Amino acid sequence: MKYQKIPEATIRRLSRYSRCLEVMEQAGEEVVSSAQLANRCMVNAAQVRKDLAYFGEFGIRGVGYYVKDLFNDIKKILGSNKEWRMAVIGIGNLGSALLSYKDFLKQNYKIVAAFDIDPPQVIGRVSEKLGKPVEVLHINRLKEVAKERRIEIGLITTPPSEAQAVADLLVEAEVRGILNFAPTQIVVPEGFVAKDVFFTTILDNLAYLLSNN
Amino acid sequence: MKYQKIPEATIRRLSRYSRCLEVMEQAGEEVVSSAQLANRCMVNAAQVRKDLAYFGEFGIRGVGYYVKDLFNDIKKILGSNKEWRMAVIGIGNLGSALLSYKDFLKQNYKIVAAFDIDPPQVIGRVSEKLGKPVEVLHINRLKEVAKERRIEIGLITTPPSEAQAVADLLVEAEVRGILNFAPTQIVVPEGFVAKDVFFTTILDNLAYLLSNN
DNA sequence: CAAATTTTGTGAAAGGAGTCACAAAATTGA
DNA sequence: TCAATTTTGTGACTCCTTTCACAAAATTTG
Ligand SMILES: NC(=O)c1ccc[n+]([C@@H]2O[C@H](COP(=O)([O-])OP(=O)(O)OC[C@H]3O[C@@H](n4cnc5c(N)ncnc54)[C@H](O)[C@@H]3O)[C@@H](O)[C@H]2O)c1
Ligand SMILES: NC(=O)c1ccc[n+]([C@@H]2O[C@H](COP(=O)([O-])OP(=O)(O)OC[C@H]3O[C@@H](n4cnc5c(N)ncnc54)[C@H](O)[C@@H]3O)[C@@H](O)[C@H]2O)c1
Secondary structure, X not given: OOOOOOOHHHHHHHHHHHHHHHHHHHOOOOEEOHHHHHHHHOOXXXXXXXXXXXXXXXXXOOOEEEHHHHHHHHHHHHOOOOOEEEEEEOOOHHHHHXXXXXHHHHOOEEEEEEEEOOOOOOOOOEEOOOOOOEEEEEHHHHHHHHHHOOOOEEEEOOXXXXXXXXXXXXXXXXXXXXXXXXOOOOOOOOXXXXXXXXXXXXXXXXXXXXXXX | OXXXXXXXXXXXXXXXXXXXXXXXXXXXXXXXXXXXXXHHHOOOHHHHHHHHHOOOOOOEOOOEEEHHHHHHHXXXXXXXXXXXXXXXXXXXXXXXXXXXXXXXXXXXXXXXXXXXXXXOOOOOOEEOOOOOOEEEEXXXXXXXXXXXXXXXXXXXXXXXXXXHHHXXXXXXXXXXXXXXXXXXXXXXXXXXXXXXXXXXXXXXXXHHHHHOO
């Protein structure tokens, strides 16, 4: 398993394989071939094997892969075998939706804190829909609470004008991962990771495909 | 402008250029070089020129690009110069958030209908936050209303178990574009375009980067 | 007006990612 | 036990994307 640069596309596919394997495991399937898995994920069978080959040998020739083992191995590769502790910052429309997103629970992503800036109708409110309710705190407690609750990922759902400032706070609080939903490109120092999710870029993409087909 | 297959990455970047140019235009900047634009969008200058070259010649040698013209040209390329009429299906947490997403208005994406399945607390409710309020209708009116309101894109925010069925309804209603937020892979016939947005795949990606840096 | 400067557009080179094809390993069955 | 079968892991090949590098075009300056 010597080091090599792993294509980002490979990581995205591993995530898909993982979701497929989860379904298969629940369905009681024990063994799967690269061809079957590829089929389900709409990719090439060699692609599946290549993707896995970056990280080692997981299959048995003539047999395939043990669903349960491969599922665990991929989770280990992705780092999704551990529980990730997250905070949501900006509890408006989207932030509230994320707070009650059930799939985060099923997967290993857990929202353990929520922050907003002052609006009295929000601060102190408790999101009850999740397993454990989360109280919305004032943003000025971010640093303190981030340490206390060992927050590792921050989800930014503030207006775009505030997004970079919030990111800076997260960096200061040593929250190393940021997922930003505001339509602004977030910049973070070396050692931190920020990903932007641009809804309108996705729509622009769709619009292009619709216009040209 | 002879035909060539356009890389999807190019389309994504064009969308980014477009957003940058919008900001520049508002800031009153008149001319921009490929190097400047590249810098802002964190890409290579030759990349900017190559991306544009797929669609024609838009610059003036020795000068650069006229911000306003390039902005318009890119919008024309992307098909985002026209207004796109959208429906949201599944008015729960995420669906409601999308209904009040202001940037859709600023961009040229307009939500003109909302559908849910029966829960009395939702049907008939009106989202007031947008420019024009949108009444939530029962899903069984989808086909009829889609025609009437000339809906071109459907945003699926139902539980994953319902997502494919809803997609089938959209296809039947001849809504050609689908953006699916449920964690299921949507399949549509030739001539339709469906994109899935998997939140946990994005998080898996982040988790991987955090685990390996 | 011509030389110097700027910056585009693009062919060629380099670099990555995906697919093919087959030897190697494991299993099955006679 | 050994041939037939299955399916992995991987080198080689193809295809696609990005970057480089420079001629061509426009502008500016002396
Ligand atoms: N609504 C959507 O469906 C949607 C979709 C995609 C992206 N987005 C983006 O997500 C962000 C939030 O959208 P929204 O519709 O939920 O907006 P919103 O106005 O409903 O919510 C924003 C929240 O952020 C809080 N806030 C503002 N400044 C803050 C700060 N410095 N620190 C902490 N909290 C702060 C506000 O009090 C508010 O509660 C926006 O950037 C938007 O562009 C929204
Ligand atoms: N909440 C989030 O932040 C979030 C984030 C990413 C993805 N998602 C996904 O988006 C989807 C919606 O999430 P949510 O949290 O809003 O769930 P939700 O349960 O709050 O909302 C789902 C809505 O869909 C409606 N519905 C169910 N079946 C329907 C049908 N056949 N036709 C029309 N409407 C129907 C329900 O009545 C409900 O109002 C889920 O698939 C979820 O996995 C949610």
